[in-house]
Amino acid sequence: MTELALRQSAACDASGFAPLSPDLSPEIAVWTRELRTIWTAAGMTINRFAARYPVDKGTLSRYLNGKRVARDLWFLNTLLAIQAEQGKEVSQEVRDHLTELHLGALKVAHPQQYQVRVVSDALELAQVGQREAERYAHALEEQLADRIRQIEELSDQHSQLRAAWDVDRAAMEAEKDRLEQEVADLEHRLRQAHERIAQTEHRCRHLEDMLGHLQDEPSGERADSTHGDTGARDPAGSISDLPLANPVTAAEMLGAFRKAHATPQALALAVRAANEVSVSTDPGDVTRLLEELRALGAYDAARTWAERVVPVMHVTAPGEAARLLAELRQAGAPDLASELAGRVVAEVSLTTDTDGVARLLGELRQLGVSELANTLAEWAARKVEVSDSWSVVRTLVELRYLQPRFAETLAERAVPDVNATNAYDMLQMLREVRMMKGGALARQLAERAVPSVDIASAFSMAQMLLEVQNIDPRLALILAERTVVTVHRTNPSGIVEILFELRWTGAHDMARTLAERAVRAFEFTGDTKGLREALSAMGADDLIEELSRRRVPSEAKATHLAVDVLGGPGQEPR
Numbered sequence: 001m002t003e004l005a006l007r008q009s010a011a012c013d014a015s016g017f018a019p020l021s022p023d024l025s026p027e028i029a030v031w032t033r034e035l036r037t038i039w040t041a042a043g044m045t046i047n048r049f050a051a052r053y054p055v056d057k058g059t060l061s062r063y064l065n066g067k068r069v070a071r072d073l074w075f076l077n078t079l080l081a082i083q084a085e086q087g088k089e090v091s092q093e094v095r096d097h098l099t100e101l102h103l104g105a106l107k108v109a110h111p112q113q114y115q116v117r118v119v120s121d122a123l124e125l126a127q128v129g130q131r132e133a134e135r136y137a138h139a140l141e142e143q144l145a146d147r148i149r150q151i152e153e154l155s156d157q158h159s160q161l162r163a164a165w166d167v168d169r170a171a172m173e174a175e176k177d178r179l180e181q182e183v184a185d186l187e188h189r190l191r192q193a194h195e196r197i198a199q200t201e202h203r204c205r206h207l208e209d210m211l212g213h214l215q216d217e218p219s220g221e222r223a224d225s226t227h228g229d230t231g232a233r234d235p236a237g238s239i240s241d242l243p244l245a246n247p248v249t250a251a252e253m254l255g256a257f258r259k260a261h262a263t264p265q266a267l268a269l270a271v272r273a274a275n276e277v278s279v280s281t282d283p284g285d286v287t288r289l290l291e292e293l294r295a296l297g298a299y300d301a302a303r304t305w306a307e308r309v310v311p312v313m314h315v316t317a318p319g320e321a322a323r324l325l326a327e328l329r330q331a332g333a334p335d336l337a338s339e340l341a342g343r344v345v346a347e348v349s350l351t352t353d354t355d356g357v358a359r360l361l362g363e364l365r366q367l368g369v370s371e372l373a374n375t376l377a378e379w380a381a382r383k384v385e386v387s388d389s390w391s392v393v394r395t396l397v398e399l400r401y402l403q404p405r406f407a408e409t410l411a412e413r414a415v416p417d418v419n420a421t422n423a424y425d426m427l428q429m430l431r432e433v434r435m436m437k438g439g440a441l442a443r444q445l446a447e448r449a450v451p452s453v454d455i456a457s458a459f460s461m462a463q464m465l466l467e468v469q470n471i472d473p474r475l476a477l478i479l480a481e482r483t484v485v486t487v488h489r490t491n492p493s494g495i496v497e498i499l500f501e502l503r504w505t506g507a508h509d510m511a512r513t514l515a516e517r518a519v520r521a522f523e524f525t526g527d528t529k530g531l532r533e534a535l536s537a538m539g540a541d542d543l544i545e546e547l548s549r550r551r552v553p554s555e556a557k558a559t560h561l562a563v564d565v566l567g568g569p570g571q572e573p574r
Helices: 003-014 026-042 046-052 057-065 074-085 092-109 111-160 162-216 220-226 235-239 247-259 263-276 283-296 299-312 318-330 334-347 354-367 370-383 389-402 404-414 423-435 439-452 458-471 473-490 492-504 508-521 529-538 541-566
Strands: none
Touching: 026 057, 026 074, 026 092, 046 057, 074 092, 092 111, 111 162, 111 247, 247 263, 247 283, 263 283, 263 299, 283 299, 283 318, 299 334, 318 334, 318 354, 334 354, 334 370, 354 370, 354 389, 370 389, 370 404, 389 404, 389 423, 404 423, 423 439, 423 458, 439 458, 439 473, 458 473, 458 492, 458 508, 473 508, 492 508, 492 529, 508 529, 508 541, 529 541
16 A cells, blocks of 8 residues: 555544545545545534434435435535534635536446536526526516607607697607617517527427436436346437427537537437428528537538538628538538539628638638639729728738739728728738738838837837838838837836847847937836846947936935935934
């Protein structure tokens, strides 16, 4: 027996517990040790606990010896409550840790009860969501009734004040229109709330059905104790009567089975879903079921589902189209993705979702449908919205991979109008434009970005200073001035970080220029050690001397102040 085992045995004997059986699984052993620790801290005996709570002594003994794991958290919560009464309450982090240990032990000791526990927890969360949706719907109903009442009051006033119609007509009509619009919005939100209630009720029913199936299946440990071997049960039979109304419902049920580790039932249900679920033309619903089938590894079922839905799909949103094509490709159906891509390019809208267009171009490129990709690229270069900087950058990258001339067309449209405040986006866009050999365009973009970009992290600003330096050194100096003033005011150590970044990338002249401006702008109210070290690493001894000369008056003033307050030699402090 090892020294560690001897210590554990001694600890158990000291607490009145027999040593744990070496045959226990690691999960059950760890849980039982923690349970014994909590039991000892609570200061209870088996006789006293059994007399106080509705549990027999034999069950308590099995819990504490690791021969049985409680199905729920009642026993653990009771012990923690006793500790809290004694002023030894544990933190929420400890509670969560103990709950995880309990679930791990339950999964090993009683797999059937573990699955029931997982689905029961999911059902409880769904019921909470349903109650929240009902409360939200009730609040909307009250708001709707109030707006309708206001409209009725205005209508009455309108009738009573007909004689003064010419004076008040415009204001009253405007107020009425506003309220009617609010009513329409509230009615729409109320319909959505009722739909959410229906969805949560539907999910509750499915979870209840699943819970019933799991609870009706014979328990492995009961079967072992009575028959020894129960034989295999057909997983398809246990889910054959579960309703599959639509793709979203099927995806939710597959996800619930997968998370409960009921893989055989999930795979059997996947075959049913791929063949029986009603075909939807909503790309989001279709993609949701494809994602869940792929996560489950049911590629044959995913292929079957794709073959049913692709012929009837019509997608106009580029982001949804990119997501659906990616799922088809990853599910092993690139031929179906290519078939759908032709219709997508002909029907998709390109005016608003620039980021979605970029993702769609990337997906077409990965599918290898170059002719379709080039058709979309030519259209996108002339049509997409160009105000969002990150979306424009992503689209420029994809266009450059396909046809550089399309990227140049988009850059000419975007440079005058793109939002030029994000430092990281501007850095990437400057690089893209410069790689097109568009010197004039790059300078135009730099002229917009330098005075308006938000000064960001040290790394981003160092990289941007280098990029602007390659375009126009004069603009780089202007940006350096802004960087010194802004970074020093908000984060003095940021100047030092930028100097090191510039030196690391070999931009010694740019680092020297920035250091000179930093020394001149430095406010001598704090520690200059970091700046001195950076200047020393650069070999800028002259700047160190200048920094020292400029700091002397402030240091002398501080010394005189200290003498006045604390008193000099032989003097009493004031």
